[in-house]
Amino acid sequence: MTAILDQLRTAPRNVLSRLPLPGVTGDDDDVRRPLPVSGMLAAVWTLGVGLAVLTTFTLVGWIASPRGAFSSGLPGVFRTAAQLWLVAHHAGFSISGGVIGLLPLGLTLLPAFLLYRAGIWMARDADLRLRMPARLPKNSPKDEANARRRAQLVLVGQAGISLAAPYALLAGVIALITDNEVTRPFLGETLLSHLLLAFVAGALATARVIGPWRAMLRLLPERLRAVLLSSAAALGIMLVAGTVLVTAALVANFSQVRALSEILAPGFVGGLLLLLIQVLYLPNAIVWGMAYTAGPGFAVGAGTLVAPTGVQLGVVPSLPILGALPDAGPTPAWVMVVVALPFAAGAVAGVLSVRIAPSPTYEGAPLWGFACGLVTGAVAGALSALSGGSLGGARLTVVGPAAWEVMLSVTLEVGVAAGISAGLANWWLIFRGQNTAVARAAEKVGTATAPVRKAGVKIAKAAGSVASKVGLAEPDELGKLPGHWLDATECDTQEIPVIRDDWQDEHASAAAESPVKPADREPPRPPRRDIVDESDDKGGHVIYLDPYAWDRD
Known part of the structure; x- marks a missing residue:
């Protein structure tokens, strides 16, 4: 009995697992x-x-x-x-x-x-x-x-x-x-x-x-991926701009939208269905807003035009969302600012394409940036064709933007801006890469010569300590004297004793006094002017130091 109850309890789950329903998978993986x-x-x-x-x-x-x-x-x-x-x-x-x-x-x-x-x-x-x-x-x-x-x-x-x-x-x-x-x-x-x-x-x-x-x-290949992602970014910016434009128009003309809804008097259920229909047509309006920012604008019937350069309208269908259309006549001058949005989108797309796939040459990046404009223009033209169409006969045969005009405008605007920004961004990457390479090379050279400089400092310190022990220099003077006599300046050199003019060879005078025959005596030597005489008063000894002897060895 327990086994039968278990089968009855798991039967619905087993049946559902066997049915081909999306979202329901069975346990049998074989x-x-x-x-x-x-x-x-x-x-x-x-x-x-x-x-x-x-x-x-x-x-x-x-x-x-x-x-x-x-x-x-x-x-x-x-x-x-x-x-x-x-x-x-x-x-x-x-x-x-x-x-x-x-x-x-x-x-x-x-x-x-x-x-x-x-x-x-x-x-x-x-x-x-x-x-x-x-x-x-x-x-x-x-x-x-x-x-x-x-x-x-x-x-x-x-x-x-x-x-x-x-x-x-x-x-x-x-x-x-x-x-x-x-x-x-x-x-x-x-x-x-x-x-x-x-x-x-x-x-x-x-x-x-x-x-x-x-x-x-x-x-996808890296270059194709860069073009597609940058084109998607540019198209997304333009669609967001169209959304903001449509929302601002609905808020500014909300009284006209409400008046058209009251004229239709659809009732409660009919009002909900009418609201649903308008929500479903809202993506069409967003694409129309994108076409408006691109320049060509859109039409609401034959012989009509809604563009940044001006508005020309006739009798429009009694759909409440169309109450957000601007009034007929010339538009204010500040409205032309919206035409700069496609150029801004193209600049962003160009920089993004270079960041994804930089070009090794200066000439390649602008061409790929313009390719982003071509893709963006093609997609914008397709969306414009899908968002518009005919509503029967007579005047309503032309409703929405002209696909080829939007495609041409978006291609040129986004393509030129993307080409310029991609070229500048790619140049900056190459320039920065070269400077970085130079800095790294200099850093490597400095790192390589650092041990030599350290060894020279240590050798100089060791020589100074040895000299101080031998007695050639005082410890206080070792830090002041340079490592080589050629590097010493005038203020760092010690005073050299003056050579005495009345200097005579003491050995020669002693030989003269000794009882040696003149024939055996050596001829007297001329006095040397290159010997420094330093007298020691304590011991009575005379020390002769030739500072230039190293030059003659």
Whole structure:
């Protein structure tokens, strides 16, 4: 009986461990699914959870909406939820009056988050952390590291394809099911958008499972990593500037936003849904703010323009968030200061690129800095294209920034500033490196000659002590006299006794007095003027010292 109760108690856990649910892993590590199978299960899980979430919100709106909003009843609710799921991947559709392409970027966060979580589960379920090439080159550690890096990049790409391919096929099936006379999704955009989003999310999730972000970034070549990180920094600065600009506009024109909300009178539930829609369109507004700082600005209908140089508006849609638009007419002169923000972002990007991967030459750094501008401009243009679009026909066919204008402006502004700052930063690194090398060489030379100087000092002290013991000099005078007589100055030299003019050789006079025959006597020697006479009064002895005898030896 106890065994049966234990089996009943652990049965739910065992069943859950066998189910292919992301986030739930079993205890049996020997049974692992192939990567394509794990990718298929992850795609199905993402699609099911996403549709369930959107169906819930759509059902709430159907309940709160007046009769007739969903003419088909519950089937219309499910069809609308499926269409919203396609819209979340930025797949447009056509209506009887035109094309709907202005889609909320904030809604894309839902499938992106679900795909990321599903990608993590897929990588763990397929044990991608342990999948390495069976044969690595046995040459050098560098070759082995390069082979391992290439294998990890290939593995990340395979995981992204394993998740993206079935996910795009399922999205194509949903697009065909939701096609009707009123709304017709674009099948090509549906397949492409789902494929790209799933591939990026799956690749990032797999890279995160294999190792930490910093280690995964090192899989890329150093120069490519420097360009990508510096471009991301520049784009992030510009998006932050756009966020600040949109927030300031909403605060300054909050009264107009509230007036538009009161005119619509959506009610409590409708007001919450309207607020949710505006929050989802907030990333679009941030990209528009970035385009505003870049210079080209954006349009809210055909023949309109909102830019630092001036504002020209017509009739705008009655969406409360559009109440934050500035008034038509010329803008104040101080508004042109925002145009300097892309240049500041480019300067930061140039310095960052040099810090990550400095160039050994003066000419290379500015070129790589301008490459950062090219990447930043391309991404800014893509975001501008995604944030804008058409809202039907007539005047609202053009809404948002012009992608090619934003791309060209950001490329030139960020690229030029990044090139200049990268060149200066790289020059400073080379200059400082040269000075450091010179200082180190001088330090090495000083370190090498230090023992010689110390030995010379010790020898001088030893010679002075020996001289003081012998009696050649007094101890007090040893510290005053230099080590060599040539180094002595006039004030350091001792007074030399004067040579006496009446000096005579005493030995010669003694020989003259002795009884030696003149023939045997030596001829008298001439007096020497180079002998110093020092008389000793105590003993009666005469000491002759020749100070220049060393020069004749």
